[in-house]
Amino acid sequence: MSKRITLLLSALSTAILTSTAAHAAEPLKAIGAGEGQLNIIAWPGYIERGETDKNYDWVTGFEKQTGCKVNVKTAGTSDEMVSLMSKGGYDLVTASGDASLRLIAGKRVQPVNLELIPSWNKVDDRLKNAPWHTVNGVHYGTPYQWGPNVLMYSTNVFKEAPTSWKVVFEEHNLPDGKSNKGRVQAYDGPIYIADAALYLKAHKPELGIEDPFLLNETQYAAVLELLRQQHGLIHRYWHDVTVQMNDFKNEGVAASSSWPFQVNALRAENAAIASTVPSEGATGWADTTMLHSDAKNPNCAYMWMDWTLQDKFQGDLAAWFGSVPSVPSACKDNPLLGENGCATNGFDNFEKIAFWKTPQADGGKYVPYSRWTQDYIAIMGGR
Numbered sequence: 001m002s003k004r005i006t007l008l009l010s011a012l013s014t015a016i017l018t019s020t021a022a023h024a025a026e027p028l029k030a031i032g033a034g035e036g037q038l039n040i041i042a043w044p045g046y047i048e049r050g051e052t053d054k055n056y057d058w059v060t061g062f063e064k065q066t067g068c069k070v071n072v073k074t075a076g077t078s079d080e081m082v083s084l085m086s087k088g089g090y091d092l093v094t095a096s097g098d099a100s101l102r103l104i105a106g107k108r109v110q111p112v113n114l115e116l117i118p119s120w121n122k123v124d125d126r127l128k129n130a131p132w133h134t135v136n137g138v139h140y141g142t143p144y145q146w147g148p149n150v151l152m153y154s155t156n157v158f159k160e161a162p163t164s165w166k167v168v169f170e171e172h173n174l175p176d177g178k179s180n181k182g183r184v185q186a187y188d189g190p191i192y193i194a195d196a197a198l199y200l201k202a203h204k205p206e207l208g209i210e211d212p213f214l215l216n217e218t219q220y221a222a223v224l225e226l227l228r229q230q231h232g233l234i235h236r237y238w239h240d241v242t243v244q245m246n247d248f249k250n251e252g253v254a255a256s257s258s259w260p261f262q263v264n265a266l267r268a269e270n271a272a273i274a275s276t277v278p279s280e281g282a283t284g285w286a287d288t289t290m291l292h293s294d295a296k297n298p299n300c301a302y303m304w305m306d307w308t309l310q311d312k313f314q315g316d317l318a319a320w321f322g323s324v325p326s327v328p329s330a331c332k333d334n335p336l337l338g339e340n341g342c343a344t345n346g347f348d349n350f351e352k353i354a355f356w357k358t359p360q361a362d363g364g365k366y367v368p369y370s371r372w373t374q375d376y377i378a379i380m381g382g383r
Helices: 003-022 060-066 078-087 097-105 118-122 190-203 217-231 241-250 260-268 298-307 311-321 341-345 347-352 369-380
Strands: 037-042 069-074 092-095 142-148 150-154 184-187 234-238 255-258 273-276 282-292 353-355
Touching (some): 060 069, 060 298, 078 097, 097 282, 142 311, 190 217, 190 282, 217 369, 234 241, 255 260, 260 273, 260 311, 282 298, 311 341, 341 347
Parallel strands (some): 037 069, 037 092, 184 234, 282 353
Antiparallel strands (some): 092 282, 142 282, 150 255, 150 273
């Protein structure tokens, strides 16, 4: 993320959330005995206990050490995470930047006391004060993992990696001589509008798009036009990772935005799948473990937040999901991640990723997220 965009996001979040930060609940002062359980909302593949592959288990050791049983509710979109946190009953959430500021503004999460998290000093300096979890100097979580939204493609169709997101946005024949119509997918979430904006930023510079999450009315109208055009090409708007993987294996899908998790899982099954970040760049996510304002198990939650910043945890998760650790030291000496795992997953591409964040109106200058939500629902419905 460029320094300019980081400063802009920080200013926006500060302006919108000043009153929230000023009246935030006091964080925990000391960690007591664990409550015996912990309820977490997480992205698919983020919390493994060895049931899928015995080599990937970062839950069992925590439960044995702390006595806190981990219960996980998976969510496929940031909007689903916000909804679940609003209903309550959960202690933690692994929120992306397009959910975190909403959770802070809605007072669904509480500040964290970094003094109770001994491993905080290991966190990547690029993430320690990131504006998607830090407001007015107050931290509302601990960094979890980060990475790009990749272009996943069938190597049976593409003998060489696609160089542009054009393969999912504009109708044309793919390398196998057949049209891409009905053979591509898009993400089932309003934040995907930013992917289309990023594409137009490169291909229609006259629009003057600088930040794909901050669009004026003219830019926004052009992006919606592209997405309506794309609708005729779409096989499915995906949010369920298992369904998307099945579509690539059995439904003839050739290309789609995706997460490294699906790519890794399919390649583990020897599927003809690969991924790339095209020339236009990519949107991405930097996820934060955030504590519910009414968490019933705060002691277990703080123990978990520190546990997630251990080198082995971070390295194993990065190897499993295809993400980048929030702790750089995790990149070393992890047999699952390998010597070049962090580089392969994009450790050096931080500045090239347009990280998810909730679009803000900024006094009417930009189209707010509420419009993104209603318009994307209409587009997915063919309107």
